[in-house]
Amino acid sequence: MHLDLRQATYEQFVAFVFDHYPEDEVDDKWYWKTDAEITTDPQRAVEYLTKALSSGSDLLEQFTHRQIAEGFQYLLGAGAGREVLEQLWNADVPWLDRRRCIMAIPKLYTDVLEQEADGVGGSACMLWDSVAYGYECGNRDATTNPEDARVQDAMLEALRPMLNSRHPETQAGALHGLGHLRHRDTARTIREFLASDKPLSAQVRAYAASVLEGLFQ
Numbered sequence: 001m002h003l004d005l006r007q008a009t010y011e012q013f014v015a016f017v018f019d020h021y022p023e024d025e026v027d028d029k030w031y032w033k034t035d036a037e038i039t040t041d042p043q044r045a046v047e048y049l050t051k052a053l054s055s056g057s058d059l060l061e062q063f064t065h066r067q068i069a070e071g072f073q074y075l076l077g078a079g080a081g082r083e084v085l086e087q088l089w090n091a092d093v094p095w096l097d098r099r100r101c102i103m104a105i106p107k108l109y110t111d112v113l114e115q116e117a118d119g120v121g122g123s124a125c126m127l128w129d130s131v132a133y134g135y136e137c138g139n140r141d142a143t144t145n146p147e148d149a150r151v152q153d154a155m156l157e158a159l160r161p162m163l164n165s166r167h168p169e170t171q172a173g174a175l176h177g178l179g180h181l182r183h184r185d186t187a188r189t190i191r192e193f194l195a196s197d198k199p200l201s202a203q204v205r206a207y208a209a210s211v212l213e214g215l216f217q
Contacts, residue, residue, distance in 0.1 A: 001016070001034050001035060001036045001037065002035075002036075002037050002038075002039070003016040003037070003038045003039070004038075004039040005038060005039060005040050005041040005044045005045055005048070005083075006039060006041045006044070008044075010048055010051060013048045013052075014052065014059070014062075016036075016038075017052070017071040017074060017075060017080075018059065018062070018063045018067050018068060018070075018071040019062075019063070019067075020067065020070070020071075021067075022064070022066035022067050022069075022070045023070075024121075029070065029073075029074070029079070030070075031074050031079040031080070032079075036074075036079070036080075038080050038083040038084065039083075040082075040083040040084070040087070042087045042090045042092055042093045043092075043093050043097070045083065045084045045087045046087050046088070046090075046093050046097050046098055046101050047097065049075060049084055049085075049087075049101055050097070050100055050101040050104050052071075052072075052075075053072075053101065053104035053105055053107060053108050054104045054107050055111075056068065056107065056108050056110075056111025056112040057111050059112070060111070060112065065112055065113075065115060065116055065120045066120060066121065068112050068120075069112070069113065069120040069121065069123035072108065072123070072127065073123065073126075073127070076127065076130050076131055077130040078130065081130060085130070085131065088101060088102060088151055089140070089147050089148065089151055091147050095150065098151070098154075099154050102151070102154045102155055102157075102158050103154065103157070103158050105127075105128075105131070105158055106158055106161060106162050108127075109124060109162065109165065109167075109170050109173070110165075113127070113169070113170070113173075114165065114167045114169070114170055117169075118169065119167070119169025119170065119172075119173065122169070124167070124169035124170050124172070124173045125169050125172045125173045125176055126173070126176065127173055127177075128159070128173055128174070128176055128177025128180065128181075129176060129177075129180060131155070131177065131180075132155060132177045132178075132180035132181040133180045135148075135152060135180060135181050135182040135183075136179075136180045136181075136182055140152070142183075152181060152182075152183055153183070155177070155181055155183075156178075156181060156183045156185060156186075156189070159174045159177050159178055159181070159189075160174075160189060162174035162177075163175075163189075163193045163198075164198070166199070168201050168203065168204050171200070171204045172203075172204055172207055175190065175193075175204070175207055175208050175211045176211070178190060178211065179211040179214070187212060190208050190211060190212050191212070193208060194208050194209070
């Protein structure tokens with residue numbers, strides 16, 4: 001399977017990413033069992049990713065919640081991370097386009113992931129894991145790299161409103177992302193969240209505390 005983003009239409013991109021039977025086991029995901037490959041075009045990768053993130057309701061007319069969640073796990077994770085996700089740090093793509101893409105991530109939650117109590121098999125909690133993990137593992141350094149810094153700031157801006165969700169899996173997903181993001185305002189944001197009058201489950205409150213202590217997965 002091959003998708004050439006230099007010439008592919010958005011419809012071809014959508015079919016390539018989402019039109020697969022979803023599997024529970026990680027090793028059984030379609031993109032590990034096939035020779036799936038993307039030839040990237042940085043500008044188009046960001047454009048198509050933004051459109052997909054912003055169009056969850058439209059995607060639900062063609063695919064199930066699980067197909068959509070698995071497709072985004074592919075785009076934002078190890079499957080196609082180098083060809084798609086990494087373009088958010090690519091200075092050759094205009095910053096406003098990259099920022100727009102980052103700010104579209106929460107819409108996927110409201111359109112798709114919050115429609116099931118478990119956040120579509122835990123996808124709501126784990127989606128930001130691969131998006132923000134580069135800051136925790138040291139691949140991204142906001143103190144020395146201007147692109148890393150402004151992407152980190154935009155991600156914090158996207159994550160903060162997600163804490164206002166009434167869906168526990170979205171709250172947990174935002175906390176998970178904040179933990180990996182390692183932003184200078186991560187701790188303050190979580191403490192303000194815990195001190196607010198928002199209705200929080202005991203599980204979310206405990207998870208927030210563990211993120212503050214750096215003891216989370």
